[in-house]
Amino acid sequence: MKATPALLRPVELLGGGAVSVVEALGRFGAFFLEAVVVLFTPPFKIRAFLDRIHYIGYRSLLIILLTGAFTGMVLGLQIFITLSRFGSEAFLGPAVALSLIRELGPVLAALMVTGRAGSALTAEIGIMRITEQIDALTVMALNPMRYLVVPSVLAGLLTFPLMTALFDVIGIFGGYLVGVRLLGLSAGTYFGEMQTFVALEDIMTGFWKSVSFGVIVTWVATYKGFHVGHGAEGVARATTQSVVLASVLILVWDYFLGSVLP
Amino acid sequence: MIQIEALTKSFRGQSVLRGVSLTVPTGAITVIIGRSGGGKSVLLKHVIGLLRPDSGRVLVDGEDVTQLSGEALDRVRRRYGVVFQGGALFDSLTCGDNVAFPLREKLRLPRRDVGPRVEAALAQVGLEGVGAKYPAEISGGMRKRVAIARALVTEPEIIFFDEPTTGLDPILVNTIHRLIRALHERYHFTAVIVSHEIPSIFEIAHRVAMLGDGRIVEEGPPDTLQASANPLVQQFIKGEPEP
Numbered sequence: 421m422k423a424t425p426a427l428l429r430p431v432e433l434l435g436g437g438a439v440s441v442v443e444a445l446g447r448f449g450a451f452f453l454e455a456v457v458v459l460f461t462p463p464f465k466i467r468a469f470l471d472r473i474h475y476i477g478y479r480s481l482l483i484i485l486l487t488g489a490f491t492g493m494v495l496g497l498q499i500f501i502t503l504s505r506f507g508s509e510a511f512l513g514p515a516v517a518l519s520l521i522r523e524l525g526p527v528l529a530a531l532m533v534t535g536r537a538g539s540a541l542t543a544e545i546g547i548m549r550i551t552e553q554i555d556a557l558t559v560m561a562l563n564p565m566r567y568l569v570v571p572s573v574l575a576g577l578l579t580f581p582l583m584t585a586l587f588d589v590i591g592i593f594g595g596y597l598v599g600v601r602l603l604g605l606s607a608g609t610y611f612g613e614m615q616t617f618v619a620l621e622d623i624m625t626g627f628w629k630s631v632s633f634g635v636i637v638t639w640v641a642t643y644k645g646f647h648v649g650h651g652a653e654g655v656a657r658a659t660t661q662s663v664v665l666a667s668v669l670i671l672v673w674d675y676f677l678g679s680v681l682p
Numbered sequence: 683m684i685q686i687e688a689l690t691k692s693f694r695g696q697s698v699l700r701g702v703s704l705t706v707p708t709g710a711i712t713v714i715i716g717r718s719g720g721g722k723s724v725l726l727k728h729v730i731g732l733l734r735p736d737s738g739r740v741l742v743d744g745e746d747v748t749q750l751s752g753e754a755l756d757r758v759r760r761r762y763g764v765v766f767q768g769g770a771l772f773d774s775l776t777c778g779d780n781v782a783f784p785l786r787e788k789l790r791l792p793r794r795d796v797g798p799r800v801e802a803a804l805a806q807v808g809l810e811g812v813g814a815k816y817p818a819e820i821s822g823g824m825r826k827r828v829a830i831a832r833a834l835v836t837e838p839e840i841i842f843f844d845e846p847t848t849g850l851d852p853i854l855v856n857t858i859h860r861l862i863r864a865l866h867e868r869y870h871f872t873a874v875i876v877s878h879e880i881p882s883i884f885e886i887a888h889r890v891a892m893l894g895d896g897r898i899v900e901e902g903p904p905d906t907l908q909a910s911a912n913p914l915v916q917q918f919i920k921g922e923p924e925p
Contacts, residue, residue: 552770559730559764560788561756 451643455573458565468571476537476572476638477579481586483532488587491528492594495519499595500603509599513610514617516595517588521618521626525588527674530580530633534666538641541572542662545645546655554646569642573635580634581627588626625681632677633670640666683708684840684872689728689738690896691721698724700896701738706889711866711873713883716893717918722876723767725893726844729874730764731755742840760788763833763841763871767848769825771817777828778804778813784836803835804828807861823854827861834865843875855879859886880919884908892918 424432499515545568548554557564592614599605644662648654684706691699698721706712716722727733729740731747739746747758771780781800785791791799804813807827817825826846833841843862847855859879863886866873877883884890884904891901894914900907907915916922 548772551768551773552766553772555732556764556766556770556772558732559759559762560784561759562787 447647448643451569451646452639455565455569455639455642458563459570459574463566465566465571468567469574472571472575473579476533476541476575477583480533480536480579480583483536484529484583484587485590487528487532488525488590489594491524491587492516492520492591492596493598495524495591496595496598496603500599500605509605510609510613511617512595512599512605513592513612513614516599517592517614517618518622520588520591520595521622523626523674523678525591526580526584526626526629526633527670529584529587529630530637530670531667533580533583534637534641534663534670538637538666539659539663541638541641542645542648542659543655545642546648546658549646549648550651550655564646569646572638572642576634576638577631578634580637581630584626584630621682625677628681629674629677632673636669636673637666640669683741683743684729684874685739685741686725686729687739687741689725689740690736691724691728691733692736697896699728699735699738702893702896702898704891704898704901706872706874708872709870710888711862711875711886712889712891713875713877713887714891714893715878715880715883715918718878720893721896722893723844726842726874726876730762730842731759761839763836763838765826765829765833765841765843765846767844769817769829771825771828771832773817775816776813777809777815777817777820780817780828781813781832781835784832789836799835803831806834806865807831823850823857826850826854826858830858830861830865834869837869838871840872840874843873843877845876845878847877847879852882856882859883862886878918880921881908894918 495516496512499519500509500512503509503511503515545554548568554564554568557567596607596610600607600610641662644658644665648658686702686704686706689699689702690697702721702725704712704714714722714725724733728735728748729742731750735748738748740748742758742761745758747755750758771777772783775783778800781803782796785796785799786793800813801810804810807830809824809827809831812820812824812828817828820828830843830846846862847858850858859882862873862875865871866886875883875887884907887904889901890904890907891898892907892912892915893899900910900912900915908919910916
């Protein structure tokens with residue numbers, strides 16, 4: 421092959437980089453499409469699905485409850501201070517609820533689960549890859565997607581909205597503790613105004629966000645686990661990439677959905 | 683019969699297989715020997731359909747597995763049992779569940795039939811009573827034997843062993859070799875063993891092929907190979923360092 425002239429080498433590097441990015445995106449998309457095809461083809465692995473609900477959902481409960489409570493408390497405190505400057509403390513309830521339900525609940529819950537379960541999922545599947553456990557499934561004529569990817573994505577789809585709902589409820593209660601119990605707002609004002617201002621479409625916005633985050637986090641985590649490099653270093657790198665990529669995608673997708681949904 | 687024809691494979695420009703041709707007779711134990719990093723496991727992965735060659739064919743009873751995918755490839759794989767280098771046991775399952783896994787998932791046997799077959803498979807490899815333990819709780823030699831039990835439990839026609847004795851002491855090496863021979867005498871499966879356990883592997887092999895420099899440099903019955911005038915073969919058998 422003829423060597424590239426020195427002047428054209430940067431162009432060649434740029435082109436090579438672009439091709440790599442497009443290839444990686446193609447693999448990422450094809451991985452998801454294969455998972456969707458397997459999802460609708462029996463047999464369905466109910467036991468693996470229940471295990472993943474436990475792994476992603478149940479084991480993330482404590483961190484969701486903790487972060488939800490403190491997020492609500494911080495919101496209660498900061499929004500109360502801001503509203504009191506305009507004499508509008510009565511709107512503390514709806515302000516806390518809307519912030520949590522529309523935005524902070526889905527995003528923070530997803531980021532927390534990414535850190536806890538997404539990273540663990542990538543590491544687990546990555547170790548299965550480097551110790552040939554995934555190859556063992558393949559040579560048994562069993563599709564690893566059916567056992568490892570589909571149950572995880574389905575579990576993400578189910579558990580993320582539930583965990584977000586829990587995050588929202590605990591957060592609203594945290595706001596109540598600070599706003600009502602600590603700063604003296606009446607409980608009737610806090611909850612009454614909330615019922616007036618929070619509409620079903622706000623709840624649905626949060627719901628659709630959490631559903632899509634559930635898919636994004638589990639998709640990224642399983643993909644990175646499947647395509648891990650060599651040895652312990654490869655697993656460590658894949659785990660880091662999984663958390664960073666999922667977190668960035670959550671924020672980008674959140675902005676996109678926030679612009680599109682009512 | 684497995685026929686490997688002019689198989690070539692390169693990774694990032696580095697040639698690993700440079701035209702490997704080999705015939706594995708049905709019902710015999712064929713051992714592939716060669717230096718570490720010489721491409722033995724890569725060759726095995728081509729036969730079981732985990733890697734695609736750059737060129738060449740792998741015919742299993744006349745069917746080219748390098749051209750198969752999806753259900754057609756799975757149909758061939760259902761005839762296989764594979765013992766991986768590290769055992770590749772599912773570490774989230776107990777040893778018993780590992781052995782039961784292909785029965786439940788691959789053969790879809792009813793629950794009442796699985797238990798007795800798992801116990802029988804574990805007993806065959808001398809591991810009665812370890813079914814409830816996890817792979818992390820048993821020794822390396824026991825893990826290899828559980829892996830053999832898992833590969834054998836579905837009674838496959840062809841079993842591939844990828845360095846089944848690596849990392850074991852000489853007594854365990856001989857134990858595993860005798861186990862493979864005893865199981866072969868009982869089930870008459872076709873066995874392909876990748877190994878560099880010289881000379882003990884010669885005791886169980888019907889045919890031995892040596893892979894060197896990306897090609898099969900010598901093949902035949904163990905006696906023929908041991909008497910070979912090929913300097914590469916003699917160097918490997920005697921374990922002589924590079925000049």
